[in-house]
Amino acid sequence: MHIVSMLSMPDYRLKRLQERPLYILCPVMNPESLPNIRPMSEADLDAVLLIEQSSFPVPWKREHFQHEIASPHSFPYIAEYDGRIAGYVCLMSLFEEAQILDIAVAVDQRGRGIGRHLMEKAFEVAREKDAEFMALEVRESGLAAIGLYEALGFKRTGIRANYYEATENAILMEKNIKETT
Numbered sequence: 001m002h003i004v005s006m007l008s009m010p011d012y013r014l015k016r017l018q019e020r021p022l023y024i025l026c027p028v029m030n031p032e033s034l035p036n037i038r039p040m041s042e043a044d045l046d047a048v049l050l051i052e053q054s055s056f057p058v059p060w061k062r063e064h065f066q067h068e069i070a071s072p073h074s075f076p077y078i079a080e081y082d083g084r085i086a087g088y089v090c091l092m093s094l095f096e097e098a099q100i101l102d103i104a105v106a107v108d109q110r111g112r113g114i115g116r117h118l119m120e121k122a123f124e125v126a127r128e129k130d131a132e133f134m135a136l137e138v139r140e141s142g143l144a145a146i147g148l149y150e151a152l153g154f155k156r157t158g159i160r161a162n163y164y165e166a167t168e169n170a171i172l173m174e175k176n177i178k179e180t181t
């Protein structure tokens, strides 16, 4: 990694570098080790629930994921990396609107581009379903998620006060997905 790119690096990434051994410093995935993204199935749910429980203060239950797998308007996807389930995204798409209902990456697999790959799959599927924009809500404290969405071109459209556990605000975000850039 070049010194110049380290100088322009955001603080969270520098901190990550300081905490990691040298051999995994390169944040770019080599093409042979890109995550494999595929539809979620019932057999994935034990692994999905472990990630969900370590990612959210109020995690979804098995029934929520079962509902997403069964619903004709929902498109849940898994990312496999290094032979195991590393993350997932639950997309809903109905007419012109798509929504990200849930996304998480295993704590030890974050910062490798897996979240970005999952979101790109969600854009691809939503466009196939003729969605024109994608909406989501995110906790105000979810700085990694907000960083991911802003990096992908989502804009803040409002706030839902005390939405989470009646104490934390939700930030509403949207992106026009008709343009592919």
Ligand SMILES: CC(C)(COP(=O)(O)OP(=O)(O)OC[C@H]1O[C@@H](n2cnc3c(N)ncnc32)[C@H](O)[C@@H]1OP(=O)(O)O)[C@@H](O)C(=O)NCCC(=O)NCCS
Pocket (backbone or CB within 6 Å): 012, 013, 027, 055, 056, 102, 103, 104, 105, 106, 109, 110, 111, 112, 113, 114, 115, 116, 117, 137, 138, 139, 142, 143, 144, 145, 146, 147, 148, 149, 151
């Ligand atoms: C949000 C989450 C899915 C991101 O997954 P990830 O695989 O670590 O993200 P990526 O490595 O693909 O990062 C893509 C971009 O997101 C942004 N990002 C990722 N982690 C970030 C952080 N800790 N702080 C700020 N921005 C961050 C950056 O712009 C990053 O691009 P860069 O690496 O080129 O700087 C992951 O942190 C997570 O599971 N969080 C807990 C669950 C959650 O909050 N889900 C969202 C619910 S709304």
